[in-house]
Amino acid sequence: DTEVTQTPKHLVMGMTNKKSLKCEQHMGHRAMYWYKQKAKKPPELMFVYSYEKLSINESVPSRFSPECPNSSLLNLHLHALQPEDSALYLCASSQERISGNTIYFGEGSWLTVV
């Protein structure tokens, strides 16, 4: 069982809606990540937070807005999404952002944009 918890598990939203995906970990990890996975494709990195600061943004459109309120929480705010943004959004965490740390994933949030 994963120790990275994501909510909601499923979300359907219209293109004009504003919604948020939430992620929580209580492993004391200082790095947290958002990945996006389309059907039958590998996960792709979106954002990396380290010590609650944004470290990496992989040129993600501004309709995706990450937020790290504290070291245990990571949110992904969604606004004006497109149908092609429908995907599985995976949150992950690791002890540190330094290479060599195992990255642990949550079960993901399935997002459908209609």
Add this chain to the structure above:
Amino acid sequence: SQQGEEDPQALSIQEGENATMNCSYKTSINNLQWYRQNSGRGLVHLILIRSNEREKHSGRLRVTLDTSKKSSSLLITASRAADTASYFCATDSHSGYSTLTFGKGTMLLVSP
């Protein structure tokens, strides 16, 4: 962009048989990780192997790494129906950072 390329893309075997999946990558790495993903679920970490290691074991799993060939393999011995899943290799995507670039994955089907 994808760093790792798994081979084969799909593998179908009977319970009890061994399954071997291969991964090739393009640039130098610090470590390589293997993950399993059941359909529609999150990723489960299997093994991390560092660039100075050649082989690593965990239960029925055996991972090898050949940095000269930029390749890795995952062997699952005595497979079970519960091993049915997609398997991904992943490498560092940002120098010095614990981020991952995933290969395309191998879909393994183990029939009872």
